[in-house]
Amino acid sequence: xxxxxxxYILGFFNDEEILMDALVKVxxxxxxxxxxxxxxxxHGIDDILGYKRSRLSIAAFLFGLFGFSAGxxxxxxxxxxxxxxxxxxxxxLPWPSFVPVTFEFTILCTAFGMVGTFFYASKFFPGQEPRxxxxxxxxxxxxxxxxVSEAGDVNLVNSTMLNNGAFEVKTKEVRL
Amino acid sequence: xxxxxxxxxxxLGKEVSYHQITEDISVPVEQKPTKWWYLGxxxxxxxxxxxxxxxxxxLFTGVGVWGLNKTVDWGWDITNFVxxxxxxxxxxxxxxxxxxxxxxxxxxxxxSAEAMTIFAVICAGIFPVLHMGRPxxxxxxxxLPNTLGSLWVNFNSPLLWDVFAISTYFSVSLVFWYTxxxxxxxxxxxxATGVRRKVYKWMSFGWDGSAKAWSRFELVSLILAGISTxxxxxxxxxxxxxxxxxxxxxxxxTIFPPYFVAGAxxxxxAMVLTLLIVLRKAMRLENYITMNHIDVMGKIIMVxxxxxxxxxxxxxxxxxxxAVPFERYAFVNRAFGPxxxxxxxxxxxxxxxxxxxxxRKVRNNVxxxxxxxxxxxxxxxxxxxxxxxxxxxxxxxxxxxxxYSPTFVEISMYMGTFGVFFTCFxxxxxxxxxxxxxxxxxxxxTSSEHYIAKTIAKDKIETEHLxxxxxxxxxxx
Numbered sequence: 305x306x307x308x309x310x311x312y313i314l315g316f317f318n319d320e321e322i323l324m325d326a327l328v329k330v331x332x333x334x335x336x337x338x339x340x341x342x343x344x345x346x347h348g349i350d351d352i353l354g355y356k357r358s359r360l361s362i363a364a365f366l367f368g369l370f371g372f373s374a375g376x377x378x379x380x381x382x383x384x385x386x387x388x389x390x391x392x393x394x395x396x397l398p399w400p401s402f403v404p405v406t407f408e409f410t411i412l413c414t415a416f417g418m419v420g421t422f423f424y425a426s427k428f429f430p431g432q433e434p435r436x437x438x439x440x441x442x443x444x445x446x447x448x449x450x451x452v453s454e455a456g457d458v459n460l461v462n463s464t465m466l467n468n469g470a471f472e473v474k475t476k477e478v479r480l
Numbered sequence: 481x482x483x484x485x486x487x488x489x490x491x492l493g494k495e496v497s498y499h500q501i502t503e504d505i506s507v508p509v510e511q512k513p514t515k516w517w518y519l520g521x522x523x524x525x526x527x528x529x530x531x532x533x534x535x536x537x538x539l540f541t542g543v544g545v546w547g548l549n550k551t552v553d554w555g556w557d558i559t560n561f562v563x564x565x566x567x568x569x570x571x572x573x574x575x576x577x578x579x580x581x582x583x584x585x586x587x588x589x590x591x592s593a594e595a596m597t598i599f600a601v602i603c604a605g606i607f608p609v610l611h612m613g614r615p616x617x618x619x620x621x622x623x624l625p626n627t628l629g630s631l632w633v634n635f636n637s638p639l640l641w642d643v644f645a646i647s648t649y650f651s652v653s654l655v656f657w658y659t660x661x662x663x664x665x666x667x668x669x670x671x672a673t674g675v676r677r678k679v680y681k682w683m684s685f686g687w688d689g690s691a692k693a694w695s696r697f698e699l700v701s702l703i704l705a706g707i708s709t710x711x712x713x714x715x716x717x718x719x720x721x722x723x724x725x726x727x728x729x730x731x732x733x734t735i736f737p738p739y740f741v742a743g744a745x746x747x748x749x750a751m752v753l754t755l756l757i758v759l760r761k762a763m764r765l766e767n768y769i770t771m772n773h774i775d776v777m778g779k780i781i782m783v784x785x786x787x788x789x790x791x792x793x794x795x796x797x798x799x800x801x802x803a804v805p806f807e808r809y810a811f812v813n814r815a816f817g818p819x820x821x822x823x824x825x826x827x828x829x830x831x832x833x834x835x836x837x838x839x840r841k842v843r844n845n846v847x848x849x850x851x852x853x854x855x856x857x858x859x860x861x862x863x864x865x866x867x868x869x870x871x872x873x874x875x876x877x878x879x880x881x882x883x884y885s886p887t888f889v890e891i892s893m894y895m896g897t898f899g900v901f902f903t904c905f906x907x908x909x910x911x912x913x914x915x916x917x918x919x920x921x922x923x924x925x926t927s928s929e930h931y932i933a934k935t936i937a938k939d940k941i942e943t944e945h946l947x948x949x950x951x952x953x954x955x956x957x
Contacts, residue, residue, distance in 0.1 A: 339690045339691060339692065340690070340691040341688065341689045341690055341691070342689055342691070342694065343498060343502075343663075343667070343689060343917075343918060343921055344663070344694075344918040344919070344921040344922040345694035345695070345697065345698050345918075345922060346691070346694070349691050350691065350695050353691055355691065355692060355695055357699075358695055358696050358699050360696055360699050360700060360703070361699060361703060364703050368707075378623065379635045382623060382632040382633075382635070383632065383634075383635050383636075386630065386632065387629055387630065387631060387632055389634070391634060391636050394636060398636060401635060401636045402635060404638075404641040404644065404645065404714070404718050404721075405635055405640070405641055405644045407710075407714060408641075408644040408645055408648040408711075408714070409644070409648075411648055411652060411707050411708075411710070411711050412648045412651065412652065414703075414707050415651075415652045415655050415656070415704060415707060415708075416651070416655065418700060418703060418704075419655050419659055419700060419704070422659075422696050422697075422700050423685065425696065426688075426692070426693050426696060427686065428662070428685035428686050428687065428693075429685055429686070430682050430683070430685055431681065431682045431686075432681075432685055432686025433681070433686060434666065434669070434670075434681065434684070434686045434687065434688055435686065435688050436670070436688050436689065439670035439671070440670070441670075441689050442663065442666045442667040442669075442670045442687075442689055443498065443499060443502045443667060443670065443671070444497065444498035444499040444502060480688075
């Protein structure tokens, strides 16, 4: 996903179910699907596109693990070693007292770490120029984008999409 | 996904389409605000001015201007804090817990409920900060290296746990809310031109609606919901630790954490109903926030209200059963002492009124639901007042018994937080999509009146076909 534009075949659909059927047919022509754009998540499309389950959950777990150990060791070090303080004769390392802050720290690190990774991986940041094929895809239009260079037989791809419910197919120079 | 056509639809209207949903929710953002919006907004701004006046006066003179005394050292400040935090519980509960339970009705109400959560937590946070007396040294509550040793904060203290709980809750709720907003802000961005497009382009982070982004988005939402669920429950649990870990009769009780959480959900849903009933009317969103939504929220209020009611009774029973004279006195004093009116106001509003929701007629009467929701809001405020003030005002030493009443500064501050809350809420209702557009679109085919009618029409043909077959079989016999 560079900053350069490319020539894409864009097939537009009115309905996500029609798009799913067409997508399967387009794949059989040998064209490599660049991406599918939709106004809301289409369930089951990941399998057709061959997307593996995102590794964000692993990232979230690792961030959580970091938060847990950082929170717990911070409290233990401060209360037990750096300045041991006698509070009402309680032990210096009262681990039950550390549960709430450790828990909150775990959640905080998980949430921020995971969402930060998501934004980083998807290149979402304030002011980012949206890389979309058409402004209608956030409203009611579903779009299949195929790079012309990876489409194989361009005419076959065009006709397959049109014959399977696309209301519009065009080739456009766009940055995706 | 199959959805029984017998379920009440979540989206009303004879004709509905993806584009229609976009229009219905985006147009209020794009149009000039109505004169009712201006009226409400300026009323909120004047309350906000009152808030700044009260805080300015407080900071220049000191917390002595409050009605607190040596015996009652927590009053309206902590009452308001706990009340606002409680209100801030419904939003994340709706979006997190209901997402995990796959409750589709959340799609129409989660956005505004979450916004409400964030604004309520802002209002809540103001009180403990000011209660510290010197808010300019608020950073002392954080474990920062300092020149005193370093002398660290005391991690044994529930008050410090609160600092972590509230700030984590606020920031995680904000992240959850804003991540969910991105696709809808992108929808508004792609409809806009000129300056508005620039602003929404900035706010929507370049959301592209690609299958990859949606896949990640759904996973992130699911995990955020998964971690927010224990977070919501932990926040009011930790707030209740402020009381429960003390040795004050009336506070020192193990029932507090679940009881506070139920109370928070109870008051949170009441506030959601109060606001949404007005919002759906003002913004003509009756097709999205339907009577069905109001009905299910009424049921939640009834259930949580009953939990709270049984907690009140359990507390009373345990005070008697403990056989501790101080504990017993604290509860008898609550109900029949000088603050009896607060106790019975709480009992009536929180225990009696929500029971009216057993009736479907009441749950489906907007005016009745609105009035009951306000009763619950009042009742929950009194609950916190009763717990705090009546437990403190008569302590172990009768010579130090005293009464507490708020001064105009406390009253103005409380009124002022409504200014903070509603100013934020009016701005949100004007400039943000108040309903999660993408989420509503994703349930359109299974849960809208239009599509359910289609399914039924199709099924009828099939059943009629079966009927004729059965008849023909009979005729041959």
